[in-house]
Amino acid sequence: MSDETVNIEINGEPLKARKGQMVIEVADDAGIRIPRFCYHKKLSVAANCRMCLVELEKAPKPMPACATPVGEGMKVYTQSPKALSAQKNTMEFLLINHPLDCPICDQGGECELQDLALGFGRGVSRYTEGKRVVSDPDLGPLISTDMTRCIHCTRCVRFTEEVAGYKELGATGRGEQMRIGTYIEQTVDHELSGNVIDLCPVGALNNKPFRFRGRAWEMTQHAQVSPHDPVGSNLWAHVLRGEFLRAVPRDNESINETWIADRDRYSNEGIYSEERVTTPLLRGKDGLQPVSWSEALEVAAKTLSDVIREHGADQLGALAAPGASVEEHFLFQALVRGLGSNNLDHRLGQVDFRSDGAEGHYPWFGITLEEIESLDGAMVIGSSLRKEAPMLAHRVRKAALNGTRVGLVNPAHYSYQFPTSGHLVRHGAELVTAAAEVVVALSEQLKASVPEEVQGLVKNVEPGAEARAIAEGLAAGESRWVMLGQLARSHPNWSELRALGLAAAGMANARFGVLSDGGNSAGAALAGVLPHRGPGAQAVKDAGLNAHEMFVSPRQAYLLLDCEPARDAWDSAAARDAMAGADKVIALASFMNEDLRQQADIVLPVGVYAESFGTRVNGEGRWQSSQGTVQPPGEARPAWKILRALGNVLELDGFEQMDPEEVLRDARAAIGEPGPGEENLDGVELAQPARPKGLWRLGEMPIYAVDALVRRSEPLQQTRDGRAAEARLAPADAEQLNVNDGDAVRVSLGNRGCRLLARIDTALPKGSVAVPVGLAETEGLGPRHGGVTVERI
Amino acid sequence: MRFLRSYAKSLLLWELLLGMRLTLRHFFSPKVTIRYPEEKTPKSPRYRGMLVLRRYPSGEERCIACKLCEAVCPALAITIDSEMREDGTRRTTRYDIDAFKCIYCGFCEEACPVDAIVASRFTEFHFEERGQQIMTKDVMLAMGDKLEPQIAADRAIENQYR
Numbered sequence: 001m002s003d004e005t006v007n008i009e010i011n012g013e014p015l016k017a018r019k020g021q022m023v024i025e026v027a028d029d030a031g032i033r034i035p036r037f038c039y040h041k042k043l044s045v046a047a048n049c050r051m052c053l054v055e056l057e058k059a060p061k062p063m064p065a066c067a068t069p070v071g072e073g074m075k076v077y078t079q080s081p082k083a084l085s086a087q088k089n090t091m092e093f094l095l096i097n098h099p100l101d102c103p104i105c106d107q108g109g110e111c112e113l114q115d116l117a118l119g120f121g122r123g124v125s126r127y128t129e130g131k132r133v134v135s136d137p138d139l140g141p142l143i144s145t146d147m148t149r150c151i152h153c154t155r156c157v158r159f160t161e162e163v164a165g166y167k168e169l170g171a172t173g174r175g176e177q178m179r180i181g182t183y184i185e186q187t188v189d190h191e192l193s194g195n196v197i198d199l200c201p202v203g204a205l206n207n208k209p210f211r212f213r214g215r216a217w218e219m220t221q222h223a224q225v226s227p228h229d230p231v232g233s234n235l236w237a238h239v240l241r242g243e244f245l246r247a248v249p250r251d252n253e254s255i256n257e258t259w260i261a262d263r264d265r266y267s268n269e270g271i272y273s274e275e276r277v278t279t280p281l282l283r284g285k286d287g288l289q290p291v292s293w294s295e296a297l298e299v300a301a302k303t304l305s306d307v308i309r310e311h312g313a314d315q316l317g318a319l320a321a322p323g324a325s326v327e328e329h330f331l332f333q334a335l336v337r338g339l340g341s342n343n344l345d346h347r348l349g350q351v352d353f354r355s356d357g358a359e360g361h362y363p364w365f366g367i368t369l370e371e372i373e374s375l376d377g378a379m380v381i382g383s384s385l386r387k388e389a390p391m392l393a394h395r396v397r398k399a400a401l402n403g404t405r406v407g408l409v410n411p412a413h414y415s416y417q418f419p420t421s422g423h424l425v426r427h428g429a430e431l432v433t434a435a436a437e438v439v440v441a442l443s444e445q446l447k448a449s450v451p452e453e454v455q456g457l458v459k460n461v462e463p464g465a466e467a468r469a470i471a472e473g474l475a476a477g478e479s480r481w482v483m484l485g486q487l488a489r490s491h492p493n494w495s496e497l498r499a500l501g502l503a504a505a506g507m508a509n510a511r512f513g514v515l516s517d518g519g520n521s522a523g524a525a526l527a528g529v530l531p532h533r534g535p536g537a538q539a540v541k542d543a544g545l546n547a548h549e550m551f552v553s554p555r556q557a558y559l560l561l562d563c564e565p566a567r568d569a570w571d572s573a574a575a576r577d578a579m580a581g582a583d584k585v586i587a588l589a590s591f592m593n594e595d596l597r598q599q600a601d602i603v604l605p606v607g608v609y610a611e612s613f614g615t616r617v618n619g620e621g622r623w624q625s626s627q628g629t630v631q632p633p634g635e636a637r638p639a640w641k642i643l644r645a646l647g648n649v650l651e652l653d654g655f656e657q658m659d660p661e662e663v664l665r666d667a668r669a670a671i672g673e674p675g676p677g678e679e680n681l682d683g684v685e686l687a688q689p690a691r692p693k694g695l696w697r698l699g700e701m702p703i704y705a706v707d708a709l710v711r712r713s714e715p716l717q718q719t720r721d722g723r724a725a726e727a728r729l730a731p732a733d734a735e736q737l738n739v740n741d742g743d744a745v746r747v748s749l750g751n752r753g754c755r756l757l758a759r760i761d762t763a764l765p766k767g768s769v770a771v772p773v774g775l776a777e778t779e780g781l782g783p784r785h786g787g788v789t790v791e792r793i
Numbered sequence: 794m795r796f797l798r799s800y801a802k803s804l805l806l807w808e809l810l811l812g813m814r815l816t817l818r819h820f821f822s823p824k825v826t827i828r829y830p831e832e833k834t835p836k837s838p839r840y841r842g843m844l845v846l847r848r849y850p851s852g853e854e855r856c857i858a859c860k861l862c863e864a865v866c867p868a869l870a871i872t873i874d875s876e877m878r879e880d881g882t883r884r885t886t887r888y889d890i891d892a893f894k895c896i897y898c899g900f901c902e903e904a905c906p907v908d909a910i911v912a913s914r915f916t917e918f919h920f921e922e923r924g925q926q927i928m929t930k931d932v933m934l935a936m937g938d939k940l941e942p943q944i945a946a947d948r949a950i951e952n953q954y955r
Contacts, residue, residue: 103859103906104883212875212883215860 008074017070024052024065027078034078035087035116037094037201038153039066042258044162049094049153051116053086054078062086084120091120096127097176098202099148106144107203110216113151132176140187141718142194142262144211150204152178156196163259164192165397165417180204189719191390191703194265198248198258209269209715210246214238222629223250225616226264227323227519227609228706231369231391232618233260237268237610237629244268244610244630254370255618261390262719263703263710268610270712271630275591277605278634288603293635297642300602301649303584304339307557311583313340317555319547320346320529321563322518323707324639325614326623327660329520329527330535330667331643332561338652342531342544343555346524348568348575349486349517349701349773349784352494353546355684359498361537361677362525363489365392365619366513367481373399376477377421377508379407379470381435381501383485384414387703387721389515392619405477407470409434411487411698412770413763421473424466427767428696428785432493432689435500437463439507441471448507453681454499457688480510486517486701490570490784493689499681512679515619518707519609523617526671535670537677554578560587561639562606564708566595566779573752573782588639591708605636608709612638613660615667621676625664692787695733697747698770699784705774725777727790728761728770739792747771747781749788754781758792838947841899841912844890845937846930847944854934855909858885862901862910870894871901888930892918908948913940 004019010032017026022045027034037049047067054065057075062083065076077083095117102108134147152171157180160169168188172179182188188196196205219238224247226233234250247268249260280296281288291299307316318336320329329346336344347353365372372378372395385393393416400406400418407421408414411428426434436454441463443450450458463471474480482505488497498514505512516522528535531544545553551565551574558565558579569575579585579599586602596603612628632638640660647655657663702724704716716722727747729739739745745758747769754777764770773784781788802808827834836842847855858875874887901910915936920926937944 103861104857108859212858212877214875215864217864218860 006070006072006074008070008076010076011078019070021070022066023054023068023070023076026070027065027076032078034065035120036066037112037151038155040155040199042163043155043158046154046158049151050090051087051094053083053090055080055083088120088122091117092122092126094151095121095125097132098151099131101149105146105149105203106206106211107200108215111203112201134179137181138187139182140189141715142189142208142266143197144206144208145204146206147180147204149202150180151202152180153201154180155199155201156180156205159196159199160188160193163195163394164190166190169196187720189262189721191261191263191386191721192259192394194262195249195259207246209266214240214245219245223626224610224629225519225624225626226260227616228263228267228710229261229389229391229519230365230516230521230619231255231389232519232616232622232624233264233391234624235260235264239629242630244271254368255622256391259391259394263390263706263716266716267710267713269715270709271608271610272633273591273712275593275712276633276636277589277592277603278636280605280635281600281603283601288597288600293637296602296604297645297649300586300604300646303586303602304557304559305650307584308339311556314343315556316341316559317343317545317550317557318559318561319348319550319563319565320524320561321568321707322346322516322521322524323609324524324562325520325609325612325616326523326527326667327614327663328561328639328643329524329529330670331640331647331655331663333528333535334654335643335647335650335652336559337534338647338654339650342540342542343550344529344544345531345547345550346521346529347517348547348563348565349490349570350494351490351492351548351570351784353548354495355498355681356532356546358680358682358684360679361674362522362617362621363514363516363619364522364621364676365483365515366511368620369395371479372396372481373402375399375404375479375481377405377474377510378481378483379409379438379474379504381409381482381484381497382411382431382488382491383483383515384410384412384487384700385485386414386416387700388486390703392515405473407438407473409438409470411768412765415763422466422469424464424470425765427765428491428698429689429691431488431491432457432496432500433461434467435497435504436461437467438470438474439500439504441468442474442504442507445471445475446507451503451506451681453684454503454686457496457500457686474504474508474510480508481513482508482510483513483515485515489514489516490699492785495684496686496689499684499686502679502681513619519618520616522619522621523615526617526674527667535667536672537674551575551578554581556582557584558582558586560585560589562588562590562708564593564595567705567711567774570784571782572773572779576779588642589708590636591712604642605632605634606639606642607632607636611636612640615664694787694789695769696767697749697781697783697786697788698764698768699773700770701774702772705772711774724772725756725775726759727756728759728764729790730764730766730768731760731762732766733769734758734760737790737792739790744793745790746793747788747790749782749786752780752782754778755793836914838950840914841897842914842916843892843912843918843936844895844901844910844928844933845913845915845940845944846888846933847909847911847937847941848934854884855907856885856888857907857909858883859906861904861906865900865904867898867900868894868896885930888933890928890933892920892926892928911944911948913944914947915940
């Protein structure tokens with residue numbers, strides 16, 4: 001848009017506007033309200049509702065303010081008799097076919113049509129003919145439809161196409177025959193689908209799990225921050241009489257704009273799951289028995305000190321979920337370190353820890369979300385971005401549509417819904433070679449030499465056309481970015497991938513970033529929930545065992561903070577065996593699961609994200625605090641309180657805080673201002689990856705299995721992504737194994753295995769099988785990536 | 794002179810006689826009091842007594858859980874929880890009116906789009922235990938069923954002026 005300004009007048013008020021702006025934008029900026037339905041600041045202009053008609057001087061007819069660009073000396077009247085009459089007549093037409101069912105409509109009370117009908121509608125309808133009735137398409141478990149209410153603003157169609165990038169919704173027919181729906185029978189449950197609920201100005205599209213449960217005016221609204229991915233989307237929690245009924249986006253232009261992902265919107269449904277732990281539990285003769293808090297804390301403290309006295313502090317392993325808050329992470333590490341153990345980690349999904357010492361102080365994007373939009377070139381290695389962090393994917397897509405050349409290096413052909421400079425898809429074991437190809441192509445492109453550290457990895461690597469295209473895209477322009485995703489981080493050759501990513505970033509003078517797990521892995525790293533670093537990234541003297549080592553060399557006792565090792569751990573089978581073999585397992589858990597029921601000795605019920613004050617550090621390094629908005633159910637308590645009480649019973653220092661703000665102050669004081677730190681390759685030994693026998697298991701973390709809360713959200717589990725317990729095979733492999741779509745197969749590794757349904761997926765390269773992690777069905781299989789055998793049963 | 798007149802008046806109990814005259818007049822005039830509870834005063838069709846919930850003739854409850862009555866209630870006497878019933882309709886799972894809070898203003902009746910909550914002519918209720926003043930949905934529906942003929946007749950008269 002040009003910077004040239006023009007002078008216009010709205011209702012006699014002189015205003016300055018940029019040339020090319022629409023009248024409605026200028027009016028909105030000046031606080032002059034023009035009624036509208038189809039116009040939305042984040043979507044393209046459709047001008048089909050005609051509600052924003054205004055009078056222009058010298059124009060013979062009223063003009064739509066959303067589609068009329070400003071011109072020098074333009075005089076606009078939004079309240080003149082002509083404009084008002086046009087708006088009122090439009091409203092009358094809109095109400096012809098709109099049913100009078102506001103009392104049973106969930107939108108009632110927050111409905112744009114209702115609001116404007118009050119101002120512009122007639123008291124009594126003059127329309128006496130029959131109203132049209134439209135059948136409701138089933139859009140899946142997330143969005144309810146009442147299409148008779150639709151006023152055909154097409155915001156939902158434009159959103160799905162322009163912002164989400166899918167062509168799932170559309171309008172068919174014209175005039176009164178116009179219908180919004182899916183062209184062919186299918187559900188709408190892509191990862192941003194819920195936003196059409198907020199966009200719909202009437203009650204045609206609504207929140208299905210929330211259906212009929214509350215009214216807009218009776219709920220209280222509380223600011224929250226999403227704990228499910230490192231974006232840290234801002235939410236409003238809508239609470240009715242102490243119950244968290246729904247989540248809606250809280251506008252924050254620099255994080256989530258006006259959208260949120262479905263994972264953030266519907267995860268609150270998990271809070272009231274029947275699997276919630278509501279009382280402290282202690283293992284008695286016949287399994288876990290409810291006990292009082294004082295007894296549970298006494299026993300937990302005694303158990304911990306007994307284990308340490310008998311086996312030494314080294315025999316205690318402590319694991320925290322990466323979605324817990326900074327306060328909880330800080331007290332957790334203080335407790336475990338106070339007991340003398342450094343076996344402390346939050347990176348359950350990682351296996352390769354060779355570059356621990358060379359990594360920055362905390363995992364971050366290396367860039368702010370807003371800056372992504374103005375990049376020239378970017379490369380993403382090992383990430384199914386849309387599923388890992390939907391709002392980050394949205395930013396990257398926005399950038400790509402805006403001209404940023406984004407190249408991707410992945411173990412499967414993930415869909416992105418944007419043009420890429422190249423998508424290099426390689427078998428999981430060859431991902432390092434693929435990244436090396438890009439590095440070689442980049443060095444040729446930029447005539448720069450490959451850094452010495454990674455020379456060994458690029459030897460004899462000949463870049464293909466795709467790698468050259470990616471390198472060319474990355475070399476373009478001024479501002480560049482290289483990011484490694486969660487698949488790269490969980491890869492057995494994370495160090496090599498990281499080294500190549502760093503090499504590429506170094507040569508291209510690009511920023512380097514990492515997409516980590518959970519909503520607060522940056523906070524966890526800063527708070528010191530790491531075996532080798534304490535708060536503020538201070539190196540500790542005797543580094544403890546990392547998450548993977550704690551499972552492969554089992555400990556006598558485990559302390560868990562809201563994590564489910566058999567689902568979260570890189571090697572789920574080893575994690576389960578380690579838990580089963582441990583003498584004592586003390587779990588601070590929000591949800592019960594079968595493993596806890598059998599293995600835990602003490603279960604202390606904790607609150608989830610909306611149930612206590614908590615601070616999370618997102619992937620930009622941004623600290624965001626939110627208050628507890630609902631009470632934890634039953635006897636459950638915020639985790640910081642439990643950790644503090646446990647610290648007191650154990651008579652450790654540093655557990656005197658009276659409220660979570662004080663914990664945060666202490667944490668901040670201990671952390672200091674370490675900054676993101678330097679990413680380098682000092683002391684990292686790199687090796688050529690070996691290709692294992694059999695098919696390569698690509699252990700994707702399904703979007704709706706990332707943490708305990710999301711796993712309990714019933715509506716999310718019913719979506720296409722939630723029903724993901726399938727083994728996806730490349731067509732060539734399926735043919736070789738004589739497996740058809742929908743056949744039952746057994747995926748096995750040694751004597752462990754699981755039974756899954758096979759799905760043939762052209763996105764996978766030959767020799768790969770995608771078997772998701774984080775699900776009950778695949779818990780017994782073991783390593784997230786590596787060789788497995790598949791056979792038809 | 795003035796003194797003499799007032800002296801005569803007080804000697805002859807003039808003011809007492811004036812009072813007795815009034816008494817005597819009322820002695821023979823028609824009575825306004827009634828013998829409650831054998832006799833009852835007539836009530837207007839607009840009388841606002843105990844709130845009850847109505848049903849359709851089919852037996853289906855009228856209330857659709859729009860919560861407008863809850864929103865309009867100036868005394869915050871109404872509490873509603875709602876959900877989707879198995880047949881997909883919007884229904885209340887809880888509809889409580891605190892009879893101690895209710896001020897019988899009738900706003901809820903006016904707000905109701907389906908004439909579900911109505912003020913009946915019924916006023917003779919008492920509570921024996923703490924907590925009974927919370928009129929639950931079942932109680933109010935049962936009262937509505939009992940009073941339906943009168944309520945329907947009253948609504949029919951009222952509808953002439955709507």
